[in-house]
Amino acid sequence: MKAAFINSYGQFDQIKIGDIDRPEIDDHDVLIKMKAASVNPIDWKMVHGDLKALIKLKFPLVLGSDGAGVIEEVGAGVTEFNVGDEVFFRCDKANIGTFAEYFAIPANLIAKKPTNMSFEEAASIPLVGLTTYQALKEKAGMTEGSRVLIHAGAGGVGSFAIQFAKAFGAHVATTASKKRFVLLAELGADEIIDYQSQHIENELNGFDIVFNTLGDSVQEPSYKTLKKGGVLVNVLGIPEPLVVAQYTSNILVKLISHINQWRKEGLAAKYNAKYKHLLMYADGKQLREIADLIEAGKIRAIIDSTFPLAKVKEAFERSATGRAQGKIIIKISD
CATH class of the missing domain: 3.90.180.10 (Medium-chain alcohol dehydrogenases, catalytic domain)
Structure with missing residues (x-):
C-alpha cells in the first residue's frame, strides 16, 4: 500500500x-x-x-x-x-x-x-476535538457560564474550541489578528482580542479558564486575566511528571519534568491560579460525544x-x- x-x-x-x-x-x-x-x-x-x-x-x-x-x-x-x-x-x-x-x-x-x-x-476533528474536550472538561472543569480565554482562535484547535465551549454555554474570549475577526465572530466568540495591537491582561479579567495553545510566550499575561483559583491548561511543552512516567523510565527526562512542573506551578501560585498540562489521549467514547454535537449543528x-x-x-x-x-x-x- x-x-x-x-x-x-x-x-x-x-x-x-x-x-x-x-x-x-x-x-x-x-x-x-x-x-x-x-x-x-x-x-x-x-x-x-x-x-x-x-x-x-x-x-x-x-x-x-x-x-x-x-x-x-x-x-x-x-x-x-x-x-x-x-x-x-x-x-x-x-x-x-x-x-x-x-x-x-x-x-x-x-x-x-x-x-x-x-x-x-x-x-x-479527532485530535483537535479530543484535545479541547480533555483540556476544557477534564482538566479545567468547564461548565455552563464559565468564562474561557482560548488563545489562537483561528487555528485548528482554537476554531474547534470556541464552538465546543459555546455549545456548553461558556462565555468565550479569544485572540487573533484582525483579518480573522469575522470568522471568529461566526464561530461564536464573545470577545476577540487583536494580539498585534492589544494586550490580553489589559482587556480581560475575571476569567475561570485559559486554554493555552501557544506556550510560554503568553503564560504570564494569561494568568493576569484569571480570577483567584482560575485554571490555565497548557497543551505545549513538557508534560506533567505522572504522564512522563507512563512513557519513559529515563531518569533525566523525569527530573526535567519535575523541575518544569515545579516552575510552572510556582508561577501559577504567584497569581493565585492553577497550572495544568494536557498530553491528549485517544478515546472513542469522547469522540462519540463530539460527533453528537456535530450532528446537532453545534460544531462545524x-x-x-x-x-x-x-x-x-x-x-x-x-x-x-x-x-x-x-x-x-x-x-x-x-
Missing part, C-alpha cells in the same frame, strides 16, 4: 512516499481503508524528532495521527462496528500512521463519522487547505508557517 513515511529524523525532505506492507489486525482491531487524514503540529514535530525522548517509535515511521475512512475488516472480538461503517479516530501515540491507504486500530479508539460531514471534514469543520498524499511535505510546510486558518487535510482516496 502507499504511505508517507520517514526512515530517520530530520527535515521535511526526509519524507518519502512509497509502498509498505498492509497492516494486519488483532481480535479487537479494525482495518480502515483511509479516506482522509489531517495535519497536526505533532506530525511534523515527529519528523524533527522533537518527541523522541518521550515516545519511542520504530523506522520506517509512517506519519499521521488521526483521520477518517471505511472499515474494511473487523477482528473476531469486535462487536460494535461492522465492515462498511464510516468512522473517524485519533490513534494512540505509540501507533501512528494514518497517512497511508490502510490503518489498523483498536476498535475502542474509533467512533462513527458524523453523518453531516464529509470524510475530509471528519478527518479534521474549518478547513484551511487540502493536499494529496503525494504532497505531505508541502502540507507540513504550510502547517509550520503557523498561518493556517483551521485544519490542513491529506486526501488519501476517493
Whole structure:
C-alpha cells in the first residue's frame, strides 16, 4: 500500500512516499481503508524528532495521527462496528500512521463519522476535538457560564474550541489578528482580542479558564486575566511528571519534568491560579460525544487547505508557517 513515511529524523525532505506492507489486525482491531487524514503540529514535530525522548517509535515511521475512512475488516472480538461503517479516530501515540491507504486500530479508539460531514471534514476533528474536550472538561472543569480565554482562535484547535465551549454555554474570549475577526465572530466568540495591537491582561479579567495553545510566550499575561483559583491548561511543552512516567523510565527526562512542573506551578501560585498540562489521549467514547454535537449543528469543520498524499511535505510546510486558518487535510482516496 502507499504511505508517507520517514526512515530517520530530520527535515521535511526526509519524507518519502512509497509502498509498505498492509497492516494486519488483532481480535479487537479494525482495518480502515483511509479516506482522509489531517495535519497536526505533532506530525511534523515527529519528523524533527522533537518527541523522541518521550515516545519511542520504530523506522520506517509512517506519519499521521488521526483521520477518517471505511472499515474494511473487523477482528473476531469486535462487536460494535461492522465492515462498511464510516468512522473517524485519533490513534494512540505509540501507533501512528494514518497517512497511508490502510490503518489498523483498536476498535475502542474509533467512533462513527458524523453523518453531516464529509470524510475530509471528519478527518479534521479527532485530535483537535479530543484535545479541547480533555483540556476544557477534564482538566479545567468547564461548565455552563464559565468564562474561557482560548488563545489562537483561528487555528485548528482554537476554531474547534470556541464552538465546543459555546455549545456548553461558556462565555468565550479569544485572540487573533484582525483579518480573522469575522470568522471568529461566526464561530461564536464573545470577545476577540487583536494580539498585534492589544494586550490580553489589559482587556480581560475575571476569567475561570485559559486554554493555552501557544506556550510560554503568553503564560504570564494569561494568568493576569484569571480570577483567584482560575485554571490555565497548557497543551505545549513538557508534560506533567505522572504522564512522563507512563512513557519513559529515563531518569533525566523525569527530573526535567519535575523541575518544569515545579516552575510552572510556582508561577501559577504567584497569581493565585492553577497550572495544568494536557498530553491528549485517544478515546472513542469522547469522540462519540463530539460527533453528537456535530450532528446537532453545534460544531462545524474549518478547513484551511487540502493536499494529496503525494504532497505531505508541502502540507507540513504550510502547517509550520503557523498561518493556517483551521485544519490542513491529506486526501488519501476517493
